[in-house]
Amino acid sequence: MISKVINSYDIQVNGQLLRVVEAREISVEIKSYNNKLLLMNEPRGNKYVNLLVYQIDYNKNFIKVTLDSPDIINNQEILLKIFINSLIDRKIIEEKEIYTLVLNDETLEYANDELAQQTLFKVLQDKGGYKVNSKGLQLVETDLNFEVNNLTEIKTFIESIKHTQDYLVLYNAGKFITVNKSNTIIPYPVLEVISMLSEVYKKQRFTTLLDCNVEIHNNNINYQYYLISNSQFYIDDTDIYESGFIIK
Incomplete structure (x- = not known):
């Protein structure tokens, strides 16, 4: 039986994949199922998904993010910049001069005019x-x-x-x-x-x-990012793959 639905969207830059999900979507977990592992391991057969979970603090004007991967995270700054771009394009945040992210208790600032390039x-x-x-x-x-x-x-x-x-x-x-x-x-x-x-x-x-x-x-x-898909992931408590399934 389907017991939870998680909404997300996938984007890619130069072939690197980033799955983006709002923190409220995974705040509640079903017993025996790890939401983050499921999102990184699906769709079945892909082992290169980077998962970004975000929460916008409108009062303090910053976005708290976590970034996870089945392997070492490459191009972290590029991934964070295209994430900001995606929020702007999807009308989730307004365009402004500086954007502030908090990642692992580190505060990062990115200027609007540098979101599409990297030194x-x-x-x-x-x-x-x-x-x-x-x-x-x-x-x-x-x-x-x-x-x-x-x-x-x-x-x-x-x-x-x-x-x-x-x-x-x-x-x-x-x-x-x-x-x-x-x-x-x-x-x-x-x-x-x-x-x-x-x-x-x-x-x-x-x-x-x-x-x-x-x-x-x-x-x-x-670089440019491309929207691959808007996705809904269904957690079915009869699924034997509690952490998703990838082919290595």
């Missing part, structure tokens, strides 16, 4: 690799064919490297693949990686494995 990070050389935003990166140039239909060979090559950095980056003539510590391929651009590639190759355009083009202008990248 690249400073890049440092570090022990044969690179350090960007406190993250370690290893860069490997290769002539490997970067196509989805060559994924088996790509994964074999990745496993042969045995990297220990936060990100392994494979590069071939403007196209790149990002791999995290657990050897999982990240299908969207990661800002630390783009920062490093821009510094090393002095190029204005790079392309991901899934042919997403990232263009750099005056040390900034511009």
